[in-house]
Amino acid sequence: xxxxxxxxxxxxxxxSSTKIDDIIKKSIEDKIDIxxxxxxxxxxxxxxxxxxxxxxxxxxxxxxxEISSSKGHILGFGxxxxxxxxxxxxxxxDMIHDQGGLAIIPHPFCFxxxxxxxxxxxxxxxxxxxxxxxxRFIVGWCNFKAKKLADKKNIPPLGASDSHYIDFLGDCYSxxxxxxxxxxxxxxxxxxxxxAHGKGTSNIKLSKYLFDKHVRKLY
Numbered sequence: 001x002x003x004x005x006x007x008x009x010x011x012x013x014x015x016s017s018t019k020i021d022d023i024i025k026k027s028i029e030d031k032i033d034i035x036x037x038x039x040x041x042x043x044x045x046x047x048x049x050x051x052x053x054x055x056x057x058x059x060x061x062x063x064x065x066e067i068s069s070s071k072g073h074i075l076g077f078g079x080x081x082x083x084x085x086x087x088x089x090x091x092x093x094d095m096i097h098d099q100g101g102l103a104i105i106p107h108p109f110c111f112x113x114x115x116x117x118x119x120x121x122x123x124x125x126x127x128x129x130x131x132x133x134x135x136r137f138i139v140g141w142c143n144f145k146a147k148k149l150a151d152k153k154n155i156p157p158l159g160a161s162d163s164h165y166i167d168f169l170g171d172c173y174s175x176x177x178x179x180x181x182x183x184x185x186x187x188x189x190x191x192x193x194x195x196a197h198g199k200g201t202s203n204i205k206l207s208k209y210l211f212d213k214h215v216r217k218l219y
Contacts, residue, residue, distance in 0.1 A: 002033035004174040004185070004194075006064070006077060007106055007131065007160035010037050012045030013066075016164040020049050023169060028059055032170050034185060036064035038075050038106075041085045060180050066106065067092055072116030074127070075104040078186050089120050093127055102128040102186055104158060109145040110137055122149060129189050133159035133196040135171035147196075156189050159196035172198030 009016035010023055020037070027035050037046040042065065049061045065076045068085040069092040076083050076092075078101030083092055093103040105127050108117040113136075116125075132147040150157040159172035175195045178188035188194065 001175045001177055002180065003031065003170070004034040004036075004158075004176045005032050005161050005163070005170050005172075006034075006036045006062070006104065006158055006174065007038045007066070007075065007134070007162045008035055008169060009039055009066075009162075009164045010045040010049070012037075012042050012048075013039040013164070015040070018164065018166045020045060020052060022166050024049065024053060024056075024059065026166055026169050028056075030170050032173065033058070033180065034060045034062060034176070036062040036075075036077060038064040038066045038077070040066050041068055041082070043080060043082055047080070060182070060185070062182055062185055063101075067096075068114065069116065071119040072108075073106055073114045074116060075102075075106055077102040077104050077129075077189070078182065089116060089125055093125060097126075100186075102189055104129045104131065104189075106131045106160065106162065107134045107137060107142060108149075110134075110140075110142045115142065117146075117149075122153070127155075129156040129158050129194070131160050131162075131196075132157035133172045133198055135159075135161045135163070135168060135198060135201040137200070154192070156192040156194055157196045158189070158194060159198045161198070161201070163201075168201045170198070171201045172196070 076096040111118040163169040177193040178184040
């Protein structure tokens with residue numbers, strides 16, 4: 001079983017300043033085997049991370065993107081090209097599948113972070129997996145509802161840090177039964193050979209990072 005963090009943001013996201021080199025270094029130090037840079041509506045950071053690790057034996061980077069559909073966010077896990085934003089969720093998911101990627105629903109029931117299932121009926125969407133342990137909401141009802149849905153519908157569950165700051169990388173993660181190559185990772189998620197694990201990101205640390213970020217903007 002390998003450790004996977006499928007939802008990490010770097011400086012190519014407008015709400016993160018984390019450097020890709022730092023993400024790679026911390027992933028290796030913390031023995032996270034597989035990561036995905038899932039930035040908002042861009043694959044540029046993902047492409048850089050893939051290129052930087054192409055000769056790295058102990059870390060696999062999966063191409064990815066977090067897409068703003070008209071009703072909420074969707075991860076295009078395995079996507080190497082941009083999927084346009086603001087499309088209907090059904091069309092977004094179709095375009096992810098056209099690239100051979102997986103449509104994963106992040107923080108699905110969090111209304112203030114564009115949770116897709118706050119506005120969409122899961123029975124009407126052909127998605128492949130769902131985050132049931134997003135580190136930003138570990139003690140809240142958002143993760144509870146996601147796990148309940150995954151259990152009821154037999155949807156593959158994922159854990160992910162949703163890290164926008166380097167210290168939070170790997171707070172939540174998935175254990176996945178696969179080989180260390182992209183195709184095997186995608187197939188294993190699709191088959192449900194994954195388990196969601198991890199702990200919640202510290203709200204105290206998060207508040208400090210946000211405070212420091214705003215203070216830096218003043219200088």
